[in-house]
Amino acid sequence: MIEEPYRWVEAVANRREYIEAQLASGSPIAAVSCGDGILFVTLGRARQKVFEIYDRIAMGAIGHPGDIERLRMAAIELASTEGFARSAADVSLRRLAHYSLSPVMKAAFEQVYGPPYLARLLFAEVGATPETDFYLRLEYDGAISTNGSNRGGTIETFAALCATAHSTKMMETFLCEAHRPEASLEEAISVAVDAWSVGHMTLKEDSNREMPDAGAIAKYRQDQLATVGIEAAILERNSGVPMRYRSLSDDEVRAVVQV
Amino acid sequence: MALDQAFSSGSEDFPGLLRRKGLLNSAPSTVTSHAPAALHQTESTTILAFKFKDGVLVAGDRRATSGNTVVYDRADKVLEIDRHSIMAIAGVPATAWEMARVLEHSFQYFRRTQLQEMSVDGKVRALSKLLRDNLGFVMQGVGVVVPIFATYDNGVNPSARLYFYDAMGAQFEAADYCATGSGSPAVRGILYYNDRWSGKALRDLDEREAVAVALRALDTAAETDTATGGVDRKARIFPVIKTVSREGIRTLPEESIAEIFHKSVA
Numbered sequence: 001m002i003e004e005p006y007r008w009v010e011a012v013a014n015r016r017e018y019i020e021a022q023l024a025s026g027s028p029i030a031a032v033s034c035g036d037g038i039l040f041v042t043l044g045r046a047r048q049k050v051f052e053i054y055d056r057i058a059m060g061a062i063g064h065p066g067d068i069e070r071l072r073m074a075a076i077e078l079a080s081t082e083g084f085a086r087s088a089a090d091v092s093l094r095r096l097a098h099y100s101l102s103p104v105m106k107a108a109f110e111q112v113y114g115p116p117y118l119a120r121l122l123f124a125e126v127g128a129t130p131e132t133d134f135y136l137r138l139e140y141d142g143a144i145s146t147n148g149s150n151r152g153g154t155i156e157t158f159a160a161l162c163a164t165a166h167s168t169k170m171m172e173t174f175l176c177e178a179h180r181p182e183a184s185l186e187e188a189i190s191v192a193v194d195a196w197s198v199g200h201m202t203l204k205e206d207s208n209r210e211m212p213d214a215g216a217i218a219k220y221r222q223d224q225l226a227t228v229g230i231e232a233a234i235l236e237r238n239s240g241v242p243m244r245y246r247s248l249s250d251d252e253v254r255a256v257v258q259v
Numbered sequence: 260m261a262l263d264q265a266f267s268s269g270s271e272d273f274p275g276l277l278r279r280k281g282l283l284n285s286a287p288s289t290v291t292s293h294a295p296a297a298l299h300q301t302e303s304t305t306i307l308a309f310k311f312k313d314g315v316l317v318a319g320d321r322r323a324t325s326g327n328t329v330v331y332d333r334a335d336k337v338l339e340i341d342r343h344s345i346m347a348i349a350g351v352p353a354t355a356w357e358m359a360r361v362l363e364h365s366f367q368y369f370r371r372t373q374l375q376e377m378s379v380d381g382k383v384r385a386l387s388k389l390l391r392d393n394l395g396f397v398m399q400g401v402g403v404v405v406p407i408f409a410t411y412d413n414g415v416n417p418s419a420r421l422y423f424y425d426a427m428g429a430q431f432e433a434a435d436y437c438a439t440g441s442g443s444p445a446v447r448g449i450l451y452y453n454d455r456w457s458g459k460a461l462r463d464l465d466e467r468e469a470v471a472v473a474l475r476a477l478d479t480a481a482e483t484d485t486a487t488g489g490v491d492r493k494a495r496i497f498p499v500i501k502t503v504s505r506e507g508i509r510t511l512p513e514e515s516i517a518e519i520f521h522k523s524v525a
Binding site: 051052076085241243 | 367
């Protein structure tokens with residue numbers, strides 16, 4: 001069927017639709033920069049969604065666990081061998097994504113007889129200041145978007161990973177308003193949980209297309225926190241050791257968001 | 260950074276991954292029958308470790324030699340591998356430092372891929388395996404490494420753990436103390452004496468007392484062993500001393516080593 005070009009385009013479009021449907025149930029992940037470092041927050045602890053990749057790099061993912069695992073392992077292998085052969089300073093998220101992961105994901109996506117990667121990834125690399133933190137979202141088709149100058153030339157100090165384009169946009173809009181890079185870790189945790197709530201509320205296709213108001217977000221957040229566990233991790237900016245990743249326990253985060 | 264399509268899914272260990280990528284040389288497998296020529300020159304150093312009240316203390320002199328020549332007087336032979344593990348090395352520096360680097364990355368790689376910390380037994384075994392893989396070089400007389408490995412086990416029974424190895428990779432758990440390198444015979448005598456007859460066993464010493472014992476032992480080793488550097492007071496070069504406890508690794512600052520040295524040794 002792919003001898004004819006338009007058939008191929010059709011096959012790729014079908015595949016896109018299929019993958020989006022597969023990803024649709026993923027729980028959103030919010031990542032925000034603050035003085036302490038980069039914070040990843042998501043709700044639901046059915047399986048781990050935030051991972052350490054290298055000294056200064058972490059990854060959040062939604063999608064099929066098998067595919068996430070293959071990409072995660074590939075990223076760790078690349079970063080580890082590069083860090084060993086040269087130095088940890090030579091391991092960069094930009095190179096990792098642009099030269100290694102993206103081409104492979106694009107190839108798998110477009111070879112319509114082979115299986116694509118059912119995964120959408122959010123990487124973050126902690127810098128010296130929130131302004132030098134680097135966020136990178138990698139789509140199942142290899143497309144990359146980063147936090148560089150999307151909104152009028154300013155660098156975003158946050159990122160969102162969501163199952164649908166609409167709720168991703170809602171989360172980003174919310175974070176753009178609510179998040180300040182000079183926030184304390186406690187404030188950052190609270191804003192990130194709110195952002196997660198916005199993302200989760202706007203996931204359903206029939207849900208309200210408007211931004212929920214503050215009261216609705218607070219109520220939704222409280223309802224969700226009562227029933228689901230919190231998964232959070234931080235890439236520490238100044239931890240005194242090369243390894244910056246530290247996962248935060250449910251209790252640690254809950255103490256902040258339930259007062 | 261090209262992506263290898265045959266990545267491992269975490270089923271191989273880090274040295275295995277490095278070999279697959281051509282980043283780690285395999286030792287020659289053909290073992291020559293004649294004895295290596297310069298074996299006695301290759302462990303020229305003194306490192307020691309013993310358990311004290313807070314955990315384990317590891318100390319090493321700073322001298323690196325080649326035959327009768329002092330090559331370097333600021334060598335660091337006591338290396339941090341992770342937040343709770345120290346490897347101290349006697350032997351050929353090129354091999355030893357590379358081995359420490361592989362080990363460090365191995366523990367990180369394991370934690371990242373397997374999403375859990377490697378067990379103490381696993382870490383001890385990983386070093387043993389590296390030594391065994393190095394045997395071909397050892398038999399050629401070019402790569403002898405005899406390390407000490409000290410770590411704190413934060414598991415079910417929190418305790419300090421201390422291991423020493425032979426050049427072939429056999430691991431021995433030390434109950435109280437151990438020492439390797441050319442200056443070690445003197446050091447072992449001192450540590451034995453201290454533990455047994457000084458009136459206070461090594462494991463009961465506080466940090467200050469433990470540092471004094473370590474400095475005295477290294478000073479004694481340097482007295483008779485040319486390959487062990489003592490304290491160079493002119494250049495202010497002191498041994499490297501680190502401790503591992505439940506809280507992690509602490510590197511003794513030079514000022515406090517100097518202060519204890521002047522009070523208890525000099």
